[in-house]
Amino acid sequence: MGKARKPIQIVILFLIVLLGGYAIGSSVFGGDGKPKEGSRAPSFELLGLDGQTHTLKQYKGKAVVLNFWGSWCSPCVQEMPALQAQWEKWRDQGVVVVGVNVGEDQMTVENFVKMVGINFPVVMDTGRDAVRSYGISPMPTTFFINSKGKVDSIHIGQLDLSTLDAQIGKLVSR
Amino acid sequence: MSLLDFSSDVFIAAFFLYSGAFMLFTIAIMGRKWSGRDPKAHTARWGKVAFTVSSVGLLCHIAYFVTRWMGSGHIPVSNMYEFMTFLSMMVMVAFTVIFAIYRKIILGVFAVPISIIVMAYAAVFPQEVQPLIPSLQSIYLNIHVTLAATGESFFAVGFAAGLMYLLRTVKFDSVEKVDRKQQRLVEFTLFSIIVIIGFLGSVFAFRGAGYETVFVRQNVTIDSPGQENSTIEKVSYKMPPIVAPYHSEIESFQSFLGMKAPLFEAPAWMNGVNAGRKFNTVIWSLISGLLLYGVIRLIARKPLGKAIHPVMDGIDEGDLDEIAYRAIAIGFPIFTLGALIFAMIWAQVAWGRFWGWDPKEVWALITWLFYSAYLHLRLARGWQGRKSAWLAVLGFLVVMFTLVGVNLVIAGLHSYAGTD
Amino acid sequence: MMGHAPFIANTKCECGHQNPVGTVLCEACGKPIGEEFDSSENLEMRYDGVARRSQRVNPGVIDLIWNFFSSVKIAIYLIVLTLLGSMLGTVFPQESTFLNIDASTYYKEQYGAAGQIYYTLGFSHTYESWWFVSLLVMIGASLVICSLDRVLPLYKALTRQKIRKHRQFLTRQKVVLIANIEEDPEVWVTRLLQPLKKKGYRVKVDGGALLAEKHRFSRWGPYVIHIGLIIFLLAVLARGLPGLNMDQHLAFPQGEITRIPDTTYYLKNEKFKVEFYTEEEMPEEFRGKKVLPKLYQTSAVLYQCTADCIDPSKEPQLSEVAAHDIQVNSPLEYKGLKAYQFDYDLTPVLRSVQPELINSANGESYGKFMLEMKNPERSFQVGPYTLTLKEKYLDFGLNEEGQPVSKSPYPNAPAFLFLIKGPDLPSAGQQYFYFPKQVDKAQFQQASINDKLGGQDRFLELDVANMSDVDFAESTAYLNIRVDRAMPFVWLGAGIVMLGLVLGFYWQHRRIWLIVSNGELTLGGHTNKNWFGFRREIVSILERVDMAVDEKSLDNGGGLA
Known part of the structure; x- marks a missing residue:
């Protein structure tokens, strides 16, 4: 390989840097593949309480407040009025609140929705697909997704009216 | 007589035959200088007898292995006792192979006792045949464990040859700084071996005397608000407690030489009652090792290294260097296959991941890296002779930590974990 | 090794051969190059004395990096650092050992101040840390560059060997014999052919000079090992690529068809079974004291969805593709998807009542x-x-x-x-x-x-009138569902490593050069390992031509094994 020596050296060193960089990068920053602030919100396709299939795509151009909840989780129950209030306040400004019920059946969800009196769209994640793709562990967890489909912020735990208001305000102003 | 009874009988026979062979090998070497003898003829004749005895011992050992396999229905490498007996058998196999190549009688003086010590260590553990738990029911138990032990046995022979090289070449009469350092290091190595013998001695002495003292400790943990959980841990000491477990109470105490209570308590960072017991065992091993060492020093009236050094007279140091290297070079591929590749294959089949950074896995990797470094240093950097011999000695320390230390100090997924 | 090479322009040997810079032994005749005085030390035969690629005059930046990784010394440092790093990772359990802990408090609570330091320094995830992965990457780089740097020149040197070497080349080998020969040189050399061939040597003769060589392939052993390791490391790296790897732990209640997320597969746990050893099967010492499990088994059927798979408003249509009794050590396998027995729960779960x-x-x-x-x-x-x-x-x-x-x-x-x-x-x-x-x-x-x-x-x-009106899942099996498409390459790498180890360690490349002239035999021998066996072989070959030589007298001492 005599004369081709330098180029070959460069190519090999380049490959090492490339693969090595990938290896170090993926082990240090790669993490677990869960969405973080600033990353693209994973798409989902879930059956809504209205009998329709809902996707993230259909809310394109709107700011989405994606709330993961269960009827048996008491902080989830307690934050429902705040979510409902904010839904009513912001729905005309291109904000949509979507409740994702985690793993419960239709009857439970219907009764619950009736009981707490909410009317924003509720979808049912019976197979826990969205739970997986959003990397949810404790509930409630709320994702604030901007109109471009990027995760703006993530809130774990119960939301109160004022933080919710501030968060949505921030989401809309961007 | 059942197969298993026969099995344990031939095992004991093997133990005594090895001990006999060790003495014969020693006579073959030491007796050279006896008056009125032709040194060469003496060594050759006694060496032949010694090798025959050790080979008969190995046959008995193999008979133990085969009959225990037949009697229990599974390969006897499934717990610490069985593994150690197997390892000692493979040390003898490795010795026989290397002996067949190099015909060095002196090797018997150093390799055979390793096997004897490992056999005695095996006897520390419970000897019953245990049925296999589901995770061990696999053909890979046979392949992985046997190959790994075989590779490690060659490392053991490499260790013996390395130590012999050092005893042969270190200048024990010199007072120069470099030589003094070497003398001290060799002495420390020999002392460590004596501590192990001291450990075995105290285990069997107190076991023979039927000693037992029991400690209890109450652990209160608060797991959920207001929920107090208290568990009682009990630990039975088989050696007189010089040190008691941290925050424990005596349940029953058998006095020893007028000692009616533990002398002190283990420090707080030694979590768990078993840590205290292990610490106590270490202290006893050191005490009996020191006693034994003191007695030998009194008899020899000089450092052990210096005392053994003349035994090595006339042995070609180049041969010792090569034996150490050769044993490791034979063992390395076997170790790689058994302890890493088949370990990965088994882990893939049983747990679905071929590598999980489990402590046992990591230490197998550390052993492998160590011997890789040894080979690179030797082949490409020209580390031969003394440096290489020290690495062979140190390497076996790494092997023993992987086999024993990881189980004692670090617990993991591996099924040998949690033994004594 | 770096800087060791003499940086003198004149690398022309007295035999007339022009050698590249960095050559230790003349490529043609084997005479040592660039030695001021006649030394009698053993020759440096590691790469047959050829110039390695990394040895150049006036290295540039690329060359410097190249030289860094091509150094065996650096490789050994990397190995030792990795070894020490691995040790650190076993001081306390790694974070990945636990499923649900808060690492920031766990280490402090469990191991006190030492645990806190351990966690703060990042040793609780040693094997995923930037420095540990960097070490592995650097070892990978070293494997590639070290091998490339040596294997090609070595290949050239071994394929272009001259039969007649400089006398100094012979007398400074580690195995040397000088003896008197009364016979005609060519006749004596011819007599030696048969015994050499019988020992498996390939022999080349040039008048009174002879070169016998065997098991040259053994020299490639280390490079085969390195290639295997590179493939292994690349395969491990590839496992992390999206789509090549899946790992999830799922619950499968008995009697139910459960969907496996992110796939089109569904798995039915038809029956989970756990068995324990009976008292008779246990050794006497354990009876009544210990319970040992004998079998964990999930009888599973795997289905693939054929239609209506994605639409959540429709029921998917399934067809059976595989069935297996999953046990520890015996996973279900179907087209790269594997289901491993992981855990179980014997709590019955109510499904319906009438x-x-x-x-x-x-x-x-x-x-x-x-x-x-x-x-x-x-x-x-x-x-x-x-x-x-x-x-x-x-x-x-x-x-x-x-x-x-x-x-x-x-x-x-x-x-x-x-x-x-x-x-x-x-x-x-x-x-x-x-x-x-x-x-x-x-x-x-x-x-x-x-x-x-x-x-x-x-x-x-x-x-409820009777128990037949109650339907429940008797137990739940937890299976570990995995896809690992890079595994075949991991095994390929491991296999190549093994092949290289066997080639390199269980065979040795042995060469014997000899020149008979003026009634004197000069014999030099070289092997890359096992000098003892080599000397013994030479003695037995010479015996066949009625020449008695003592094994030990062949040993020229010192040198490299």
Whole structure:
């Protein structure tokens, strides 16, 4: 390989840097593949309480407040009025609140929705697909997704009216 | 007589035959200088007898292995006792192979006792045949464990040859700084071996005397608000407690030489009652090792290294260097296959991941890296002779930590974990 | 090795061969190059004395990096650092050992100040840390560059060997023999051919000079090992690529078809079985003291979805593709998807009951209906009565305000509120609370609740007639579902490493050079390992030509093994 020596050296060193960089990068920053602030919100396709299939795509151009909840989780129950209030306040400004019920059946969800009196769209994640793709562990967890489909912020735990208001305000102003 | 009874009988026979062979090998070497003898003829004749005895011992050992396999229905490498007996058998196999190549009688003086010590260590553990738990029911138990032990046995022979090289070449009469350092290091190595013998001695002495003292400790943990959980841990000491477990109470105490209570308590960072017991065992091993060492020093009236050094007279140091290297070079591929590749294959089949950074896995990797470094240093950097011999000695320390230390100090997924 | 090479321009050997810079031994005749004085030390035969690629005059930046990684010294440092790093990682358990811990507090609580330091320095995830991965990457780089740097020149040197070497080349080998030969040189050399060939040597003769060589392939052993390791490392790296790897732990209740997320597969746990060794199978010492498991087995059937897979509003259509009794050490396998026995839970999980509507006044039964725990029907017609399901609580309890709630999504304590309409009941209907589990009936006082809801004169009861009307999953098997498409390459790499190890360690490249001239035999021998066996072989070969030589006298001492 005599004369081709330098180029070959460069190519090999380049490959090492490339693969090595990938290896170090993926082990240090790669993490677990869960969405973080600033990353693209994973798409989902879930059956809504209205009998329709809902996707993230259909809310394109709107700011989405994606709330993961269960009827048996008491902080989830307690934050429902705040979510409902904010839904009513912001729905005309291109904000949509979507409740994702985690793993419960239709009857439970219907009764619950009736009981707490909410009317924003509720979808049912019976197979826990969205739970997986959003990397949810404790509930409630709320994702604030901007109109471009990027995760703006993530809130774990119960939301109160004022933080919710501030968060949505921030989401809309961007 | 059942197969298993026969099995344990031939095992004991093997133990005594090895001990006999060790003495014969020693006579073959030491007796050279006896008056009125032709040194060469003496060594050759006694060496032949010694090798025959050790080979008969190995046959008995193999008979133990085969009959225990037949009697229990599974390969006897499934717990610490069985593994150690197997390892000692493979040390003898490795010795026989290397002996067949190099015909060095002196090797018997150093390799055979390793096997004897490992056999005695095996006897520390419970000897019953245990049925296999589901995770061990696999053909890979046979392949992985046997190959790994075989590779490690060659490392053991490499260790013996390395130590012999050092005893042969270190200048024990010199007072120069470099030589003094070497003398001290060799002495420390020999002392460590004596501590192990001291450990075995105290285990069997107190076991023979039927000693037992029991400690209890109450652990209160608060797991959920207001929920107090208290568990009682009990630990039975088989050696007189010089040190008691941290925050424990005596349940029953058998006095020893007028000692009616533990002398002190283990420090707080030694979590768990078993840590205290292990610490106590270490202290006893050191005490009996020191006693034994003191007695030998009194008899020899000089450092052990210096005392053994003349035994090595006339042995070609180049041969010792090569034996150490050769044993490791034979063992390395076997170790790689058994302890890493088949370990990965088994882990893939049983747990679905071929590598999980489990402590046992990591230490197998550390052993492998160590011997890789040894080979690179030797082949490409020209580390031969003394440096290489020290690495062979140190390497076996790494092997023993992987086999024993990881189980004692670090617990993991591996099924040998949690033994004594 | 770096800088060791003499940087003198004149590398022309006295035999007339022009050698590249960095050559130690003349490529043609083997005479040592660049030595001021005649030394008698053994020759440096490592790469047959050829110039390695990394040895150049005036190195640039690329060359410097190249030289760094091509150094065996650096490689050894990397190995030792990796070794020490690995040791650090075993001081305390790694974070990845635990499923649910808060690492920031766990290490401090468990191991005190040392644990805190351990965590702060990042050793609790040693093997994923930037420095550890960097070490592995650098080892990879070193493997590639070290091998490239040596294997090509070595290949060239070994394929272009000259038979007649410089006398110094022979006398400075580690195995040397100088003896008197009375015979004609060529005749003597010819006599030697047969014994050499019998030992497997390939022999080349040039008048009174001879070169015998065997097992040259053994020289490639180390490079084969390195190639294998590179493939292994690349395969491990590739495992992390999206789509090549999946790893999830899922619960499979017995008797149910459960979807495997992110795939088109569904798995049915037909039966989970756990067996323990009987007393007779246990050694006497253990009887009554220890329980040892004998078998964990999930009889599983794997289905693939053929249509309506994605649309959540439709039922997917499934077809069976594989079935296997999954045990530890025996996973289910189908097209790269593997299901491993991981854990189990023997708590029965209620699926449905078929309660009977009974008139408690006269014992008349109106019939029974199927009540599912999940997605139950909303209304039931039983005899003349209509039961409407109003509320459902899977894990019944009361919240702080005293309202009934479900405490979890699992059917631990299911409870149902019905509105019953029909003969002899108020026109608005009568409410009835039903707890299918007997324990719950007692604990939550079903009778007194219903007395409050329906009054003292209520006469309807729901009850399960016999156990055949109760359907539950007896147990739940937890399986580890994995896809690992890079595995074949991991094994390929490991296999190549093994091949290289066997080639390199169990065979040795042996060469014998000899020159007979002026009644004197000069023999030099070289092997890359096992000098002892080599010397013995030379002695036995020379015996065949009636030349008695002592093994030990061949040893020229020192040198490299």
